[in-house]
Amino acid sequence: MICKHLKLNKIKDFGEQKLYFCQNCHIIISRLQKTPIATTKKYEDYYEEEKGGRFGFGLEIIIRLFRFNRAYNIKKIKPQAKSILDIGCGRGFILYYLKKYLGFTTTVGTQISRPAAEFARKKLALNIHQADLLDIDFGEQKFDLITMLHVLEHVPNPEEYVEKIYKLLNKDGIFLVEVPNFNAWSRKITDQYWLSLDPEYHIIFFNYQNISRLLKKYNFHIKKINTFSFEYSIFTSTQSLASKISKSDQLVYKFLQNKKFKISLIPHLILFIILIPFSLLINILLYNSLRGEVLRIVAKK
Numbered sequence: 001m002i003c004k005h006l007k008l009n010k011i012k013d014f015g016e017q018k019l020y021f022c023q024n025c026h027i028i029i030s031r032l033q034k035t036p037i038a039t040t041k042k043y044e045d046y047y048e049e050e051k052g053g054r055f056g057f058g059l060e061i062i063i064r065l066f067r068f069n070r071a072y073n074i075k076k077i078k079p080q081a082k083s084i085l086d087i088g089c090g091r092g093f094i095l096y097y098l099k100k101y102l103g104f105t106t107t108v109g110t111q112i113s114r115p116a117a118e119f120a121r122k123k124l125a126l127n128i129h130q131a132d133l134l135d136i137d138f139g140e141q142k143f144d145l146i147t148m149l150h151v152l153e154h155v156p157n158p159e160e161y162v163e164k165i166y167k168l169l170n171k172d173g174i175f176l177v178e179v180p181n182f183n184a185w186s187r188k189i190t191d192q193y194w195l196s197l198d199p200e201y202h203i204i205f206f207n208y209q210n211i212s213r214l215l216k217k218y219n220f221h222i223k224k225i226n227t228f229s230f231e232y233s234i235f236t237s238t239q240s241l242a243s244k245i246s247k248s249d250q251l252v253y254k255f256l257q258n259k260k261f262k263i264s265l266i267p268h269l270i271l272f273i274i275l276i277p278f279s280l281l282i283n284i285l286l287y288n289s290l291r292g293e294v295l296r297i298v299a300k301k
């Protein structure tokens, strides 16, 4: 039976955003005071119109290197895998690299944002469903690997996704899921300044306990867990600490997204740079502690 989250305890009150703990399934749910923007509109705006990108040019190159690194690491998880479904596939670079360089013959993505889906189809020639996973009929099609990277925290009903993903996997298929880690050391220190709270977009929060519980409920076997991400950890910890200390918004992150310069960015940026080595050190020291910024779980059918 899928949890309807009927028994909720309020655990955090940040004014606009409140967090609740479900006594039944143990997930943490975020609710906003104001009426949320409709989902489709929200994700249309998530990616830039023409390029379907989210950041400027210099950062684009770094992002593509990160995507290639991800594709390579995905290949290593199951070297014999030939088919993959990437749920919420961004602009499709991971799928593109897996197909072009890493021996995958079937690469399918889902993406609800139209600009990003069109980029993946037209520029990368990928097979993309521009729809929510739950609304797609795959017929008899199954996959060796399914990935869902920084997507499960965006949906109000993660359990329905996990249930469908299990059915879409071949025997011994692998599900790779990555979400922000609510038990991250920086979240405990910075509270409402934690970057991954992302009130506009993140609806559900996970820690090792509640996500393991969810995966096990649908008969997955957890093979591996890691909480450090080169791509996310240092930036998230540093930005969260800088915001907490200066009691300000996520200014570096916002600047990287919209390029709008504000004078208040200068002292914030200096603080940010000073904090980088500190964040790096803590993340390295806590490498094996399950206190890192992300939860990356490899689960087997």
Ligand SMILES: [Zn+2]
Binding pocket: 003, 004, 005, 006, 022, 023, 024, 025, 026, 027
């Ligand atoms: Zn629940």
